[in-house]
Amino acid sequence: MIIDSTYLKAFTQQVFEKMGCPAEEALLAADCLNQADLRGVDSHGVARLSGYVRLWEKKRLNARPNMRVVHETPSTAVLDADLALGLVAGPKAMRLAMDKARQVGSGWVAVKNSNHYGIAGFHAMMALEEDMIGLSMTNASPLVSPTFSKSRFLGTNPIAVAIPAKDEPPFVMDMATTTVANGKLEVLQRKGEDAPLGWAQDKDGQPTTDAFALKKGGAMLPLGGDREHGSHKGYCLGAMVDIFSSVLSGANYGPWVPPFVAFLEPPTDPVGDGIGHFFGAFRIDAFRPANEFKEHMDNWIRTFRQAEPVNAGDQVLIPGDPERMLTRERLANGVPVQQAVVEDLENLASKFELTFNAKQNA
Amino acid sequence: MIIDSTYLKAFTQQVFEKMGCPAEEALLAADCLNQADLRGVDSHGVARLSGYVRLWEKKRLNARPNMRVVHETPSTAVLDADLALGLVAGPKAMRLAMDKARQVGSGWVAVKNSNHYGIAGFHAMMALEEDMIGLSMTNASPLVSPTFSKSRFLGTNPIAVAIPAKDEPPFVMDMATTTVANGKLEVLQRKGEDAPLGWAQDKDGQPTTDAFALKKGGAMLPLGGDREHGSHKGYCLGAMVDIFSSVLSGANYGPWVPPFVAFLEPPTDPVGDGIGHFFGAFRIDAFRPANEFKEHMDNWIRTFRQAEPVNAGDQVLIPGDPERMLTRERLANGVPVQQAVVEDLENLASKFELTFNAKQNA
Numbered sequence: 074m075i076i077d078s079t080y081l082k083a084f085t086q087q088v089f090e091k092m093g094c095p096a097e098e099a100l101l102a103a104d105c106l107n108q109a110d111l112r113g114v115d116s117h118g119v120a121r122l123s124g125y126v127r128l129w130e131k132k133r134l135n136a137r138p139n140m141r142v143v144h145e146t147p148s149t150a151v152l153d154a155d156l157a158l159g160l161v162a163g164p165k166a167m168r169l170a171m172d173k174a175r176q177v178g179s180g181w182v183a184v185k186n187s188n189h190y191g192i193a194g195f196h197a198m199m200a201l202e203e204d205m206i207g208l209s210m211t212n213a214s215p216l217v218s219p220t221f222s223k224s225r226f227l228g229t230n231p232i233a234v235a236i237p238a239k240d241e242p243p244f245v246m247d248m249a250t251t252t253v254a255n256g257k258l259e260v261l262q263r264k265g266e267d268a269p270l271g272w273a274q275d276k277d278g279q280p281t282t283d284a285f286a287l288k289k290g291g292a293m294l295p296l297g298g299d300r301e302h303g304s305h306k307g308y309c310l311g312a313m314v315d316i317f318s319s320v321l322s323g324a325n326y327g328p329w330v331p332p333f334v335a336f337l338e339p340p341t342d343p344v345g346d347g348i349g350h351f352f353g354a355f356r357i358d359a360f361r362p363a364n365e366f367k368e369h370m371d372n373w374i375r376t377f378r379q380a381e382p383v384n385a386g387d388q389v390l391i392p393g394d395p396e397r398m399l400t401r402e403r404l405a406n407g408v409p410v411q412q413a414v415v416e417d418l419e420n421l422a423s424k425f426e427l428t429f430n431a432k433q434n435a
Numbered sequence: 436m437i438i439d440s441t442y443l444k445a446f447t448q449q450v451f452e453k454m455g456c457p458a459e460e461a462l463l464a465a466d467c468l469n470q471a472d473l474r475g476v477d478s479h480g481v482a483r484l485s486g487y488v489r490l491w492e493k494k495r496l497n498a499r500p501n502m503r504v505v506h507e508t509p510s511t512a513v514l515d516a517d518l519a520l521g522l523v524a525g526p527k528a529m530r531l532a533m534d535k536a537r538q539v540g541s542g543w544v545a546v547k548n549s550n551h552y553g554i555a556g557f558h559a560m561m562a563l564e565e566d567m568i569g570l571s572m573t574n575a576s577p578l579v580s581p582t583f584s585k586s587r588f589l590g591t592n593p594i595a596v597a598i599p600a601k602d603e604p605p606f607v608m609d610m611a612t613t614t615v616a617n618g619k620l621e622v623l624q625r626k627g628e629d630a631p632l633g634w635a636q637d638k639d640g641q642p643t644t645d646a647f648a649l650k651k652g653g654a655m656l657p658l659g660g661d662r663e664h665g666s667h668k669g670y671c672l673g674a675m676v677d678i679f680s681s682v683l684s685g686a687n688y689g690p691w692v693p694p695f696v697a698f699l700e701p702p703t704d705p706v707g708d709g710i711g712h713f714f715g716a717f718r719i720d721a722f723r724p725a726n727e728f729k730e731h732m733d734n735w736i737r738t739f740r741q742a743e744p745v746n747a748g749d750q751v752l753i754p755g756d757p758e759r760m761l762t763r764e765r766l767a768n769g770v771p772v773q774q775a776v777v778e779d780l781e782n783l784a785s786k787f788e789l790t791f792n793a794k795q796n797a
Contacts (some may be wrong), residue, residue: 146540148510149721177509177539183722222751224742234675244678246671253666271664278745298664302633306658309608309754310672310737313596316606320731321722326736344734349705357510360545360683369682372706376689377674380586383640389584392671 075407080434082107091425092129093136102160105191110408117192118254127335131271147177152184159190167196170354173357178359183322186346191334193233194247201243202365207235208353210314214332218292220305223278226327234359239367241374250311251293260290273299317351324349341405379403437769442796444469453787454491455498464522467553472770474758478618479554485779490696496550509539514546521552529558531714540721545684548708551695557608561603562716566725569597570715576694580654582667585640587654588689592676601729609756613655614751633660679713686698686711704770715794
C-alpha cells in the first residue's frame with residue numbers, strides 16, 4: 074500500500090510523543106525514520122516504529138533521557154546517551170562534532186548507552202548544511218560472522234560519509250559492511266526467492282542460498298562474501314566500526330551488543346553500556362577554501378558520471394544518486410508500506426489512542 | 436632467492452642516499468620498504484626500489500624536497516610535499532597529525548604533491564607508540580573501474596587503521612579497496628594461473644579469469660567484485676579515499692592521478708599537484724583512559740580469536756595477525772626476492788657504484 078510520506082511522518086511523531094518524547098525530539102526521530110522510507114531503506118523507516126515502542130515498554134529505551142558529555146577534548150567527546158532513542162542521540166552527537174569542527178577544524182564524538190539510530194546517512198548528512206564532511210557509524214545486533222567462523226560476532230555495522238559539492242548534489246555513501254543489508258534478505262524471504270551465494274552462510278558456516286539462513290542459526294557475511302573475494306576486508310571494516318563505536322565510547326561490542334528486538338534479552342554479562350555510535354565532522358575550509366573544494370567535487374562527480382558504461386544505456390552512479398531519485402519519487406507519489414507494517418501502525422494507533430488511516434492517506 | 440632483511444634495508448638506504456636523500460630520510464624510506472617485505476606485501480618492498488629511482492631520473496620525484504604546511508587549524512593541516520618520496524612525506528604528515536592529536540585530541544593531515552608512499556599500514560602504525568589510533572589512506576594510479584563502467588578511474592586506494600591493545604598485539608588493518616591488491620594478480624601471472632571471477636574485468640567490462648586482463652586494457656574491480664556482491668560499496672570506499680586524499684589536499688584525483696611507472700607520462704591537464712594521501716590520529720585518552728581502552732581491546736581480540744571456526748583447526752584471525760607471523764619468520768630466515776628483482780638491485784648497485792651481493796647475504 075502506498076501512503077503519503079508526510080502523513081507517515083506526522084503519525085510517527087505522534088507515537089514518539091505518546092512514548093513521552095519531548096515534541097522537538099519526537100519530530101527529529103520521526104524525520105530520521107521518514108528519511109529512511111524516502112531513501113528506500115524500508116527496513117529502517119516506519120517498519121521499525123513498533124520495535125522502538127516494544128523496547129520502550131521493556132524499559133530498555135528512555136524517552137526522557139538525560140544525555141551528558143562524560144569526557145571531552147577540543148576535538149573529541151564521549152556522550153552518554155542515557156538509553157535515548159539513537160534517532161535522538163545521533164543528531165545530538167553529530168551537532169556536538171560539528172560544534173567542535175567549527176572551533177578546531179574537526180570534531181569526533183563517540184556515543185555509549187544508546188539504541189538503534191536509524192540510517193547512518195541521516196546523521197552524516199547533517200554536516201552538509203554547514204560546508205562540512207560528515208561521518209557516521211554504529212554497531213548493531215550481532216548477525217555477522219568473521220571470516221573462517223560460524224559465530225555471530227558483528228552487526229551489519231554501517232559506515233556513512235557525506236561530502237558537499239557546489240552545483241552537483243552531495244556525495245553520500247551509506248553502506249552496511251556486509252555483502253548486503255539484512256533488509257535485502259527479508260525482501261527475498263517475502264518473495265520466496267533464493268539469495269545469491271556470498272550473502273549468507275548456514276549454521277555450520279557453509280555457503281548457502283537459503284534466504285532464511287539467518288533465522289535457522291546461520292549468519293550474514295562480511296563485504297566480499299568469501300575469503301577469495303576479500304571477506305576478510307569486510308570483516309576488518311565491520312570490526313573497525315565496532316571498536317570506534319563501542320570500545321572508544323564504553324558501550325557493548327561484538328557479541329555483547331544488545332539485540333534490537335525486544336523479545337531477545339540483552340546479554341547478562343555486559344562489557345559496556347547499551348550500543349555505541351561514532352560521528353565525525355571535518356570543516357572543509359580546515360583544509361582548503363570551501364568554494365575551491367566544492368568546485369573540484371563538481372568536477373569529480375561529473376567526471377565519474379561520464380565514465381564509459383559497460384552496457385550502452387547504463388550510467389555510472391555517484392554515491393547517493395539512487396536514494397535521491399527514490400526520494401523525489403516517494404515525496405511525489407508516497408511510500409510503499411507492506412500490509413504487515415500497516416497493521417503494525419494500526420495497532421500502535423489503537424495502543425496510544427491515535428488515528429491511523431492508511432486508506433485515506435494512500 | 437632468500438636474502439637477509441637487514442642487508443636489503445641497508446642497501447635500500449644507500450640507494451636513496453645516492454639519489455640525494457638526507458641520511459635520516461633515506462633510512463626512513465628504507466624502513467618503509469623493508470616493512471613491506473617483512474609483512475609480505477612483496478610488491479611494495481625492494482621490488483619497487485628501481486621504480487622510485489626511475490621517477491627521480493625523470494625529475495618527477497624530489498630527493499631534497501622543501502615540504503611545507505600550506506593550510507592549518509588546531510586539528511587539521513595540508514602538507515605540500517614538494518614531490519617528495521611518499522615514503523618520507525607520509526611519516527612527516529603522520530607525525531604532524533600526532534602532534535595535533537596531542538594538543539587537541541585528534542589530528543588530520545591531507546598531503547598533496549607527493550609520490551607513492553609504500554604500504555598504508557606503515558604510517559598508521561606510527562600512532563601505536565603513543566597510545567593513539569592511526570589512520571592512513573592514499574590514492575594511486577587509476578587501474579580500477581567504478582561499478583557499471585569500463586573506465587579506469589580509481590586506484591586500489593588502500594585504507595589502514597592501527598589500534599593499540601594492552602597485552603595483545605595491536606589491531607592493524609591495511610587493505611586495498613579492491614577485491615585483491617594488484618600484487619595478487621602478478622603472483623598468478625608468474626605462475627601462469629587464472630584468477631577467480633570477481634578480481635578483474637576485460638577491456639569491454641566483462642567478467643574474466645585472465646590474470647593478464649589489466650595489461651590487456653581491462654580493469655581491477657572494487658571490493659565486492661560485482662554489483663550483486665556489493666562492488667558499489669568497494670567503489671564508495673575507493674572514491675572516499677580519493678576525495679579525502681586529493682580533493683581535500685589539492686592533489687590529482689580519479690583519472691588524473693599520475694602513474695607510478697615512469698614510462699607512462701602523467702596527464703597533461705592536471706587538476707592538482709602530484710598524488711595525495713590522508714592521515715589521522717586519535718589520542719585514545721581523548722575518549723577514555725588509555726589503560727581501560729586497551730584492556731577492552733585485549734578482551735575484544737581474545738573474544739574474536741575464540742570465535743567458533745567453520746573447520747576444525749582453522750582460527751579466526753585478528754587484523755594484523757598474518758603480517759605479524761610473516762614478519763617473525765622473515766626476520767629470522769630472510770626475505771624471498773624474485774630473480775628479476777635481484778637483477779634490478781644489481782643494476783641499481785652498478786648505476787650508483789654500490790655493492791649488492793645477494794648470494795653472500797642469502
